[in-house]
Amino acid sequence: MSMRVAVLGGGAWGTALAMQMRRAGNAVALWARDEATVEAIRRRENPAYLPGIEVDAGIEASTDWAATLDGAGCVLAVIPAQSLRGALAKVAGSVPADVPMVLCAKGIEHDSGLLLSQVAAEFLPNNPVAALSGPSFAADLANGLPTAVVIAAREEPMAVRLAQAFSTERFRCYSTGDLVGVEIGGALKNVFAIAAGAVTGAGLGASAQAAMVTRGFVELRRIAQAFGAEPETVMGLSGLGDLLLTCSSAQSRNFAYGLALGRGESLAGRPLAEGVATAGIAATIAGRRGIEAPIISAVAAILAGSITINEAVSALMTRPLRAEAG
Numbered sequence: 433m434s435m436r437v438a439v440l441g442g443g444a445w446g447t448a449l450a451m452q453m454r455r456a457g458n459a460v461a462l463w464a465r466d467e468a469t470v471e472a473i474r475r476r477e478n479p480a481y482l483p484g485i486e487v488d489a490g491i492e493a494s495t496d497w498a499a500t501l502d503g504a505g506c507v508l509a510v511i512p513a514q515s516l517r518g519a520l521a522k523v524a525g526s527v528p529a530d531v532p533m534v535l536c537a538k539g540i541e542h543d544s545g546l547l548l549s550q551v552a553a554e555f556l557p558n559n560p561v562a563a564l565s566g567p568s569f570a571a572d573l574a575n576g577l578p579t580a581v582v583i584a585a586r587e588e589p590m591a592v593r594l595a596q597a598f599s600t601e602r603f604r605c606y607s608t609g610d611l612v613g614v615e616i617g618g619a620l621k622n623v624f625a626i627a628a629g630a631v632t633g634a635g636l637g638a639s640a641q642a643a644m645v646t647r648g649f650v651e652l653r654r655i656a657q658a659f660g661a662e663p664e665t666v667m668g669l670s671g672l673g674d675l676l677l678t679c680s681s682a683q684s685r686n687f688a689y690g691l692a693l694g695r696g697e698s699l700a701g702r703p704l705a706e707g708v709a710t711a712g713i714a715a716t717i718a719g720r721r722g723i724e725a726p727i728i729s730a731v732a733a734i735l736a737g738s739i740t741i742n743e744a745v746s747a748l749m750t751r752p753l754r755a756e757a758g
């Protein structure tokens with residue numbers, strides 16, 4: 433089943449997904465706010481976000497969102513989490529009724545604590561909302577390397593249809609009805625990726641790294657459970673899968689941010705690291721709901737400058753001893 437896919441966002445992930453949508457046989461229109469990005473994509477490149485990669489032919493790039501959205505069978509929102517609200521406020525009126533909005537960013541809205549599906553529902557109450565998440569670096573996808581992701585929609589047949597429309601033999605899309613579980617996995621793994629980078633950057637060793645990621649996964653599981661997510665989702669591509677990827681590779685911008693933090697390097701002007709904005713609100717949500725999430729709280733406090741990495745490690749290691757389960 434092919435259709436016209438509208439992609440909102442001309443960054444690394446928006447461009448890579450637009451390329452994938454073409455490879456899956458869909459007509460693709462991409463909106464970027466920046467004329468230079470649009471012109472670059474028309475020249476089949478995006479040097480600012482995917483340097484050295486040839487962009488696939490046939491992507492209709494434009495700064496005119498109404499033209500991009502016209503006739504779309506589905507829309508991919510690939511705008512950073514903290515900017516999604518502003519972007520939807522502008523474009524929502526041009527999104528055709530009943531057309532699914534597929535959220536591809538990974539984060540929790542910092543000012544409201546809302547999941548991105550809740551933000552989207554404010555602007556598009558009549559459109560089905562889905563989320564696409566899982567272990568997938570933009571450059572890997574653009575370079576045609578294989579991976580698997582999951583597409584979630586409360587109406588599961590919609591997720592199945594989207595998975596069929598987006599998949600190729602290099603991009604395998606699973607489907608689920610657990611929208612909240614997929615969103616929480618994608619958002620929280622970024623916070624632990626920052627922690628993993630910081631552990632590496634501070635030279636704390638591979639053992640500390642594995643211990644931190646494992647206990648981080650326990651926090652992810654607790655928060656997901658409190659939101660009503662299914663345990664299988666947390667164990668899946670958007671939870672464990674993306675945690676494994678981004679906590680182990682400096683190709684992750686969140687990991688790289690943590691690495692710089694751990695090494696005491698400057699953090700100014702770095703590429704997007706969604707976990708920075710998500711850490712604080714995730715710690716607040718955990719606190720409000722009485723969920724034990726000491727690693728998330730430590731990352732939030734380090735990012736806020738209220739404790740050092742060494743102080744955080746000491747505090748985490750001297751908490752009262754407890755049973756592992758629970």
Ligand SMILES: NC(=O)C1=CN([C@@H]2O[C@H](COP(=O)(O)OP(=O)(O)OC[C@H]3O[C@@H](n4cnc5c(N)ncnc54)[C@H](OP(=O)(O)O)[C@@H]3O)[C@@H](O)[C@H]2O)C=CC1
Nearest residue numbers: 442443444445446466512513515519537538568569570704
């Ligand atoms: N890169 C990756 O490997 C992956 C990224 N993601 C997720 O996708 C989301 C986007 O990431 P990614 O594309 O990599 O980020 P980039 O930093 O590469 O690009 C961000 C894009 O969003 C645009 N943008 C930023 N703010 C606004 C706004 N207010 N209105 C309209 N456009 C805006 C930027 O435009 P401009 O250039 O004009 O600033 C740019 O085109 C993130 O949530 C990320 O976690 C998910 C999986 C993989």
Ligand SMILES: O=C(CO)COP(=O)(O)O
Nearest residue numbers: 566567568569684685686
């Ligand atoms: O989400 C990603 C891969 O699945 C990309 O991670 P970063 O945003 O940390 O680069």
